[in-house]
Amino acid sequence: MKEIHDFFILADMRASETKDQNQREDNLFGLLSSYKIFITYFRILVSSEENRISVQVTDNPKNWVNIDAKKYISYSQLRRLEIGIDSLSVKYVSPLHLLKIIGPLMGLKIPGDRVVIYNELLTKGFFIIETSLKYKNSVIQGIRKLINLPPQKKYEILEKCLMEHQE
Numbered sequence: 001m002k003e004i005h006d007f008f009i010l011a012d013m014r015a016s017e018t019k020d021q022n023q024r025e026d027n028l029f030g031l032l033s034s035y036k037i038f039i040t041y042f043r044i045l046v047s048s049e050e051n052r053i054s055v056q057v058t059d060n061p062k063n064w065v066n067i068d069a070k071k072y073i074s075y076s077q078l079r080r081l082e083i084g085i086d087s088l089s090v091k092y093v094s095p096l097h098l099l100k101i102i103g104p105l106m107g108l109k110i111p112g113d114r115v116v117i118y119n120e121l122l123t124k125g126f127f128i129i130e131t132s133l134k135y136k137n138s139v140i141q142g143i144r145k146l147i148n149l150p151p152q153k154k155y156e157i158l159e160k161c162l163m164e165h166q167e
């Protein structure tokens with residue numbers, strides 16, 4: 001009988017911990033809700049012919065047409081299932097926020113001398129990181145991390161960007 005009693009006490013403790021955690025996340029989403037206009041969209045293209053992988057980033061998918069299609073004719077787009085994620089976007093954070101805080105490689109574990117960056121965010125609305133197909137797994141892991149950022153980390157990124165503007 002004591003074992004059953006202990007089980008219910010333990011279950012109540014776990015339920016209250018879950019409620020506290022959910023409440024904290026709800027509060028963070030409340031803080032983030034004023035930034036819901038910011039979304040970062042990703043597209044990952046792979047070309048085995050050219051032995052290249054390209055990560056394309058924008059704040060609006062209509063900007064994909066601004067990218068030179070002829071250059072990427074031999075590329076195929078990786079699907080969400082191939083990458084192992086639910087979506088190819090990050091809510092509440094713009095590409096400019098990510099670039100300012102995380103850097104031009106956006107947290108990807110790639111040697112800086114092995115990457116080509118095209119930063120057209122301010123003029124044409126897109127940002128491209130290209131590297132050798134050899135770094136495909138590193139790129140996919142980095143994009144997964146960005147897409148699965150917890151609300152706390154998103155808020156920290158926004159807070160740092162706001163602090164820069166105030167100074």
